[in-house]
Amino acid sequence: MKIQDLSARLGGLAVFRGLLEDPVIAAYAHFIQALADGAGRGAVCQAAGQFEALLFGADTDDFSEYLTAAVLECENICARRAARGALSPALEKALDSELHFLEELSGLGLDQLLLAAGLTPAQREKLAFLPRWTAHPTGLASSYEARLSEMGRLGYGMFARHHVFTLNEEGRLTPVRHPDPQRLADLPGYEREREKILANTKALLAGLPANNVLLYGDAGTGKSSAVKAIVNEYAPEGLRLVEVKKNQLYLLPDLMDQLAANPLKFILFIDDLSFASNDDNFAALKAILEGSAGGRAANIAVYATSNRRHLVKETMTDRTGDDIHEADTRQEMMSLSARFGLVVTFQRPDKALYSQILLELARQYQLTIPEQQLVTMGEAFAIRAGGRSPRAAKQFIEQCRAGVV
Structure with a gap:
């Protein structure tokens, strides 16, 4: 696919329009646009550098995986409809078309994009200093189809990334x-x-x-x-x-x-x-x-x-x-x-429950203090802390672990 077609398809996303609000993908789209417009070497290098800096800043050099994750978590009409029932034929067609385009896009590295832009070997040589990001086949379309059936459990958008x-x-x-x-x-x-x-x-x-x-x-x-x-x-x-x-x-x-x-x-x-x-x-x-x-x-x-x-x-x-x-x-x-x-x-724990909490926390923190000594010291700490509570027990154990007590 020519670079102009890639740029047009990326700018014409409808179902996955929200992807263009992602800073990394927006910078990628700007880089593609610069190549499609035949921009000069300086403008192309600046756009490429901006995209790669944002990608590397996201703690990855693998754009294929980054784009796949963004697609799987993107909140869109198909995700919302699939969570409630079946998609209409029109939405299914739009979804399928955009998924296969994004899958193709995710597998393109810098050298492939430069070729799609029609740059000559000499022009590509002048851009050899630009870093290369990782790109590989992803199976994005099939992964998204599987994800649709799990939207009710995994969520979409920020609800897929955070809880x-x-x-x-x-x-x-x-x-x-x-x-x-x-x-x-x-x-x-x-x-x-x-x-x-x-x-x-x-x-x-x-x-x-x-x-x-x-x-x-x-x-x-x-x-x-x-x-x-x-x-x-x-x-x-x-x-x-x-x-x-x-x-x-x-x-x-x-x-x-x-x-x-x-x-x-x-x-x-x-x-x-x-x-x-x-x-x-x-x-x-x-x-x-x-x-x-x-x-x-x-x-x-x-x-x-x-x-x-x-x-x-x-x-x-x-x-x-x-x-x-x-x-x-x-x-x-x-x-x-x-x-x-x-x-x-x-309710505030009695002595038996408080001792049980102390001993279990001591096991979690791998303390080797004898049980009776631990309980006696824990009781004294609770008196100074205003009474027995799981919070007091944890504070005491953490102080023991730090060597403060």
């Missing part, structure tokens, strides 16, 4: 590139409590009715760690987490509408949740959990952690104030926690 997200100030999802790597095997103790959350999460993944979950209990008992570890464990099965701050609750209705059509399953995670009695966010969350006209999508569940059983800070003044219908007001304040279908309590 933890936050909301920015504009309400847009932002991937967390280095999420907490906590795994269930790293969390000793509280297995019975986590089993309830696991069962609910598995129901969500299976498309069965799943509850919103409130993890309530003492500080440092592993509530947040449990949610993050469960998401890390089941991310390969299509589970994603979106962490939402309390002051962002008003953004949730739009976010839920956006995620409802996605084939993946989402946990909207609100950490350390509590409200003042006059907090506007209180009513917003109530409507989101239950009672809004829009309902809740079957692929979304809200998981929240709190140190307060009823989530609302209440003072003695609230109970002795001048509210005529005080009982109604108190019932309103208590109704929010009742809208979580599953409430799991994480």
Whole structure:
């Protein structure tokens, strides 16, 4: 295929138009365009250098693999339609045409592109100093066909590359590139409590009715760690987490509408949740959990952690104030926690559970301190730290591992 045809086909992508927003592929398209336009040696070298610098900056010299990964993860109409059902004949034809073009393109190295541009041997010799990227056959078309059948589990776009997200100030999802790597095997103790959350999460993944979950209990008992570890464990099965701050609750209705059509399953995670009695966010969350006209999508569940059983800070003044219908007001304040279908309590560990956690963490960190000595020292550390908790146990073990204690 001539370089002008390659440039035209690349610029005319429709299904995979989003690829041109990738900085590496956009620079590649600019380089192809420079060759197709017969640009001078300087302009061609500058375009080639810009493309290769971005490719190498992505920690690879293999453009074939880079383009293949970008195609497999590209969010487009065919990926969305395939996740919900079959494609129309027109879309199937467009998809097939573009996939075979991109497969051909992915296998072209610099020398092949220079030949396609019609450069003479002398002209190619003058460009011999340019670095060569790796290019090879990929089987991209067949790989994408196989990927389409797994979109519901693997996702597309940024949801294929990441499994933890936050909301920015504009309400847009932002991937967390280095999420907490906590795994269930790293969390000793509280297995019975986590089993309830696991069962609910598995129901969500299976498309069965799943509850919103409130993890309530003492500080440092592993509530947040449990949610993050469960998401890390089941991310390969299509589970994603979106962490939402309390002051962002008003953004949730739009976010839920956006995620409802996605084939993946989402946990909207609100950490350390509590409200003042006059907090506007209180009513917003109530409507989101239950009672809004829009309902809740079957692929979304809200998981929240709190140190307060009823989530609302209440003072003695609230109970002795001048509210005529005080009982109604108190019932309103208590109704929010009742809208979580599953409430799991994480209580401060007793001595036996705390010792079990200490010993299991010591095994994970490969400490050789005698058990009785470890438990005695761990108890003393917990007293200084304000009480027993998995957090205190981990802090103590980490200090032992570092030689601080």
